[in-house]
Amino acid sequence: MAILTLIRHGQSSYNLENRFTGNVDVALTPLGEQEALSAGKKIKAINYDIAYTSMLKRAQKSLAIILQEIHQKTMPVVRNGALDERKYGDLQGLNKEETAKKYGEEQVLIWRRSFAVRPPGGESLEDTYNRTVPYYQSEIEPKLKDGENVLIVAHGNSLRALMMYLEKIDNEAISKVNIPTGTPRNYTFDGQLNILKVEYL
Template sequence: MASLVFQQAICKLQSAGPSCSLSCHYDSGSVLVKPFPTANNVHFGFSSTNSLSTMQKRSGVIQASTSQMSVVDTVFSPSDNIAGDKPKKNEAALILIRHGESMWNEKNLFTGCVDVPLTKKGVEEAIEAGKRISNIPVDKIYTSSLIRAQMTAMLAMTQHRRRKVPIITHNESEQLKLWSEVYSEETKKQSIPVVTAWQLNERMYGELQGLDKQETANRYGQEKVHEWRRSYDIPPPNGESLEMCAERAVAYFKENIEPQIQSGKNILIAAHGNSLRSIIMYLDALTSQEVISLELSTGIPLLYIFKEGKFLRRGSPVGPTEAGVYAYSRRLAAYRQKLDDMLQ
């Protein structure tokens, strides 16, 4: 059933194309992710005790083009030098998306590393996430090895105005790598590589996986289940703690993803609540107490800009015509303008 929903969603999107015709006011008051209980009133996707720059309070309106034509290799990445610009230090975008609602989210079951697909609502959340990032460049995609994260990335990219096709790479063996080789240079220009990594999986919930959350609380006690779910270093029976999840997720990010961002590549990561919390903990230098209070909503993209050697948190883009995030980066604004020019 989930496969049918996924296929129907793809067909519907391909016939409709990305929605770029409505003007949208930048709303810095949208509560997209639950904030820290002790934090100041901070929005933009998630909260921490770190304050945001005053630039994040700017608002604006931009009317985007309504054309549906494809833009392939005529639009450069912001990491490329734009005509007339002087060479600058590398700047890049990092987008984080927690997968849309899964079938076990809907059933209120502990999921962890069990590989379950998205619900219809989850498909819709992934599509909405794609609309929010439709003007932000993506050069490479990383997902976990779980289908709900991969579906989210694929569905999101159907909404991107660049119209590139995400292609999952297979490096498990030389045979698989050879069989999945693309030999057309033109096709390569119209594609985005997708790398799957188990290190980005949700934390493994051990003996809780597949159990109803409320029934588990009734059986073991609300306090004990809360400790398993929300403590930093206490794992559930035969499972992983958030600390253990962070060790693998952050190590993978630092070794495989961060160097590409530093070189100017724009990266999208579609993963899970705990693996993404771990990466955010690293990016924002959160403490173990701060990170356990961090909540991420399903299907809400979070944007970082890597600039001058630092990751700058920019919250969540509101929509395809929203102006706010582009005020923080001249390169992103130039990329979007080039998209607009090509689609007029």
């Protein structure tokens, strides 16, 4: 039996300002740091063997706070761009409300939530899936099969891609899935990686 925990980083400065963040390397807010601390408290009882995060500092900082809280600072940590947030292209840094006024709410919703449509100059969720899931399959699944407990601290869209894969969520249903910041989602697997239990902690 193995445990996989997915955690979206705490609130970032662009989350607070309601801006499209994408792969802009923005910092956590004080609330974001508190959310990471709270996430750590919720997973304190789990002993992890390895942690994964993206190349972006908001995820790395969240992970560092979590590891300190769970007293597992010496655990191996792997950073990889496959877990980065999707690129929002020309929308990065723009205020979401102002962008909706300019292009229409429906168009912005399609850019944000559809599986296959890319925002101008950016990545779709499908593009994110196609880099995140193969990395998960090659690097992380073998560890879970060996019974290791794995912690991943990453981003809304890279984690939505993993949820699609793990929970067999279709292209339509994923548009309604929103992952809250700083809230651990826990998967318990059997030896064949069948999900025995999944829940937010």
